[in-house]
Amino acid sequence: MILDFGDGFFLRQATVADHAALAMICLKTGDAGKDATGREDDPDLLGLVYTIPYQVLEPDLAFIVDGPAGACGYLLGAADTNSFNARLVSQWYPDLEARVADPGPDSSRWRGSDWLRHKIHHPDFAVPQALAAYPSHGHIDLLPQARGKGIGRQAMAFLEQRLAASGSTGLCLEVMPQNVHALNFYRTAGFKVLQDVGLPNRCIYVAKQLGFAPGVAG
Ligand SMILES: CC(C)(COP(=O)(O)OP(=O)(O)OC[C@H]1O[C@@H](n2cnc3c(N)ncnc32)[C@H](O)[C@@H]1OP(=O)(O)O)[C@@H](O)C(=O)NCCC(=O)NCCS
Numbered sequence: 283m284i285l286d287f288g289d290g291f292f293l294r295q296a297t298v299a300d301h302a303a304l305a306m307i308c309l310k311t312g313d314a315g316k317d318a319t320g321r322e323d324d325p326d327l328l329g330l331v332y333t334i335p336y337q338v339l340e341p342d343l344a345f346i347v348d349g350p351a352g353a354c355g356y357l358l359g360a361a362d363t364n365s366f367n368a369r370l371v372s373q374w375y376p377d378l379e380a381r382v383a384d385p386g387p388d389s390s391r392w393r394g395s396d397w398l399r400h401k402i403h404h405p406d407f408a409v410p411q412a413l414a415a416y417p418s419h420g421h422i423d424l425l426p427q428a429r430g431k432g433i434g435r436q437a438m439a440f441l442e443q444r445l446a447a448s449g450s451t452g453l454c455l456e457v458m459p460q461n462v463h464a465l466n467f468y469r470t471a472g473f474k475v476l477q478d479v480g481l482p483n484r485c486i487y488v489a490k491q492l493g494f495a496p497g498v499a500g
Pocket residue numbers: 311314315316422423424425428429430431432433434435436455456457458461462463464466467470471
C-alpha cells in the first residue's frame with residue numbers, strides 16, 4: 283500500500299496483473315468521464331491506447347486505486363512526454379497497429395471503436411510547443427464508488443510530489459471540454475487552463491508548475 287485513503291480505499295503500484303482492470307476502468311470512464319461501454323465495440327481498445335502502455339512503459343508511475351470491491355481507479359503518469367511518446371512509437375504501437383485494421387479515412391463510415399482504430403493507425407505524437415514548460419503528463423480516472431471522497435485530490439498531489447522529486451518542472455493533463463466536473467476538480471487542485479493557439483482544440487489542457495521555478499507563475 284502506498285497511500286491509505288480510508289474506508290477500505292488505498293493506492294498501490296499497478297502490475298501486469300492489473301491490465302484487465304486498467305482496460306475496464308478506462309472503458310467505464312472513457313466518454314469524457316462517463317461510461318463508454320455502449321459506444322465501443324472493442325472493450326479493450328481504449329485501455330490498450332490510454333492506460334495499459336503506462337504500466338508497461340512507465341511502471342514506476344502507474345498506480346491502482348483499490349477499494350472494498352477491488353480495483354476502482356488508476357493514476358498514471360509519464361515523467362517526460364516526449365520520451366514516453368518515443369517509446370510508444372517503438373515499443374507499443376507496432377503490435378497495436380497489427381491488432382486492428384485501419385477503418386479508412388471516411389469518418390461517416392466509422393462505427394463503434396473505428397475512431398480509435400483510425401487513431402491507432404494515424405497517431406499524432408507531436409507535443410505542442412505550448413506544453414514545453416510542462417514536460418510530464420498524467421491521467422486519473424475513478425469509478426463512481428471512489429469519487430467525491432478526496433481520493434482524486436490526494437492521488438493527484440501524490441503524483442505531483444513523485445514527479446517533482448524526480449526533477450519534473452511541470453505536469454499537464456488533457457480534459458474533454460464537456461467534462462465540467464473534471465475541469466472543476468483540476469481548478470480546485472491548483473491547475474490552470476492553458477490557452478494557446480498552438481494547442482489542439484479537441485481537448486482542454488490543464489497544467490501546473492512543479493517544484494521550484496523562480497520567476498514562473500504556476
Ligand atoms: C475527476 C476525478 C478524478 C476527481 O476525483 P474525486 O476523488 O472525485 O475528487 P475529490 O473528492 O478528491 O475532490 C477534490 C476537490 O475537488 C473539488 N471538486 C470535485 N469535483 C468538483 C466539482 N464538480 N465542482 C467543484 N469542485 C469539485 C472537491 O470539492 C474537492 O475540494 P476540496 O479538496 O477543497 O475538498 C474523479 O471524480 C473521476 O475520476 N471522475 C470520472 C473520470 C474523470 O472525469 N476523470 C478525469 C478525466 S480528465
